[in-house]
Amino acid sequence: MEKNKLLEEFHSLVQVDDHDGHYAEDIKDGDYFGMPLKSIVEAEKRLRSSGHRGIAYFSMEYGLATSCYNKLSSQFPLNPVNKLPENAVFSNFRVADYFFALHQDNIIDLPIYSGGLGILAGDTVKTMADYKLPVAAIGILWSSGYFRQKFWFKYGQAPEKMRWDPYTYPGLVPLKNKIKISLKSEDVYLKLWKYYAYNHKHDYVVPLVLLDSNIERNSQPAKELTDQLYRSDNVFLKLLQRVVLGFGGVSALNELGYHIDTYHLNEGHAVFAFVAKARGLSSDEVDKLKNNFVYTCHTPVEAGHDKFSFDDLGKVLKKEDTEIIEKFGKEHSGLANLTLLSMNISSAINAVSHNHQKVMHIQFPQYKNRIQYITNGVHHCTWMSQKFQELFEKFPATFPDFKNNPMILSQAPELKNNPDFRAQLWEAHQSNKGDFCKFLEKWSLKKDLFTICWARRIAAYKRPSLILHDINRLVRIAEETGPLQIILAGKAHPNDNLGFTYINEVLDKVDKLNVDYEKLKIIVLENYDISLARMLTSSVDVWLNNPLPPFEASGTSGMKAILNAVLQMSTVDGWVAEATDRKMGAFFGYKNSEGSVGDEFDLHMDDDSEELYQALERMAGLYYKTNRKGKVDISSRWIDMMIECVCTAAQFNTYRMLDQYKHLVWKIA
Ligand SMILES: *Cc1c(COP(=O)(O)O)cnc(C)c1O
Secondary structure, three states, X not given: OHHHHHHHHHHHHOOEOOHHHHHOOOEEOOEEOOEEHHXXXXXXXXXXXXXXXXXXEEOOOOOOOOOOOOOOXXXXXXXXXXXXXXXXXXXXOHXXXXXXXXXXXXXXXXXXXXXXXXXXXXXXXXXXXHOOOOEEEEEEOOOOOOOEEEEEOOOEEEEEOOOOOHHHOOOOEEEEEEEEEEOOOOEXXXXXXXXXXXXXXXXXXXXXXXXXXXXXXXXXXXXXXXXXXXXXXXXXXXXXXXXXXXXXXXXXXXXXXXXXXXXXXXXXXXXXXXXXXHXXXXXXXXXXXXXXXXXXXXXXXXXXXXXXXXXXXXXXXXXXXXXXXXXXXXOOOOOXXXXXXXXXXXXXXXXXXXXXXXXXXXXXXXXXXXXXXXXXXXXXXXXXXXXXXXXXXXXXXXXXXXXXXXXXXXXHHHHOOOHHHHHHHHHHHHHHHHHHHHHOHHHOOOOOOEEEEEEOOEOHHHOOOHHHOOHHHHHHHHHHOOXXXXXXXXXXXXXXXXXXXXXXXXXXXXXXXXXXXXXXXXXXXXXXXXXXXHHHHHHOOEEEEOOOOOOOOOOOHHHHHHOOOOEEEEEOOHHHHHOOOOOOEEEEOOOOOOOOOOOOOOOOHHHHHHHHHHHHHHHHHHHHHHEEOOEEOOOOHHHHHHHHHHHHHOOOEHHHHHHHHHHHHOOOO
16 A cells, blocks of 8 residues: 555656556556665655755766666566677787677666766766765766777777667656757757666665657757767767757756756756856846856866857857856857856866866966865775675674775774785685686686786877887786786777777787787777776776876776775876875876976877886786785785775765765755
């Protein structure tokens, strides 16, 4: 009886389109795709009441990692188009690449992200749910996702269109609600979808409202606005994707009746939300509206700051809308600059690491006093492997309640002299590494060989090919210090022609490699995604991060690795600059001089690869002193460093991050 009441309440709050035809089996009896329906009802009710400060979080992308604790599942068999496809491998064991591919019998990630920014948004939203905050997240349902990466030897990467079916993706539902945004010469209609990010206890959610222009009544060009994330080959598409997020987001919040006080712009992509809210207000009212907007900037790289000409804006937006943009977002050159606009209309601005704050102070001196920093983090319940959760559970006196309080990981050094903990820590790591070797079984990876990984979005400043810069040197290290297993992965944006060249270079170097495979294995994985990231960050011995300082705003993959006691080899940039006093591995490389940003295309490859190789020799040397063909020296400094990684994870997580947002940005108790 009570369950029926709950379902009724749910239906009064959430108008699922064609519930009876499509979703009646998955939403019933207090259940929402296998998760508690009650949590949704509670969160939806709170968002509509006015007794609290509601937050709307706007982001172009979300990486939600459903395959983890957040497991929504359907009664129906998984639609094959929503299953992970087979991925190729490109290695210096070309015969294996030819005969075998990688299979994972799993659901695809909700394909609405491209990389780190989306993962950060997803981790933030999940932590908001852990904190039971009244938040609605706004995003876009990308009907063709980002893109699928195919390796194409001699040409690098061939971006393929991605196909998936939102109607059968577990946990995602279309709503009856439709909204409209008005442009200069046409109206664009948007369908709304909902997905729920559950917290790790499953007793609260953050609803994610997704906007979709792919509906019958729209013109063909309008239908394609929400087709593919970050289209940049056409300026109007690029502009209108941002307009859909900003205008559409505000209309969607009104349509759903959510009570919102704070609009959080995760990147300037979403700033048209302000334009929508400012429409028709007096100048005084517009000034007051700024108190409701806050802005997080995520990039020091020039291409990350969107600019449009007023000519182009005038062609698609109504006059009153361009006037607001002109008033708050016009830069010296005469262009509309979305970063400036975002800063001018927000009451709080933040960079995402201390280093990034310094860069922003140089780039935007007139805003110096207003730009704070809050270093990014990762959601520990998402990124800590099962084996490590089990390990920490075995030592409750040191790690009480770590699932609700990752800050407690700072007590890890208590166990530094506990041989039992040291042995179990090593074992947990070896067990993850064993699973990874099994995954790549046809490439005969060995779990007692030194393994290092570089995996992230491919962009010039991240220097994906640094470790391959001097192949002969690399071969010598493998022959003299001990065998090396090197894993590489990452996608380049389809219009980043420079990014493409790195994939070419890497594939070409791997193909030409003339070395005993037992000594040096280089394995390049296709289609880096969340499930690969989870596997890699928890199973290799060393996580390599070598961006050119100061262009990595924060970086987060190293934070995922330290949660799993994976050591770090890194240049000093982003979050790492705040952790260089931690003995977690090796820090190396070029440092930009204080007070200047430098040239993002002067990559310092020669000097920095030399420093990387020296660090690699030291790290591999220590590894083989610690692990001699499976005989492990539990007292080794290597294990001290693993413990230091865990301890450092107490700081670089989204719980610490959200505490700071509550205090410095949203100003809630
Ligand atoms: C964490 C993650 C990223 C971001 O990694 P960075 O180190 O911040 O560059 C990108 N893609 C995926 C799939 C990730 O999981």
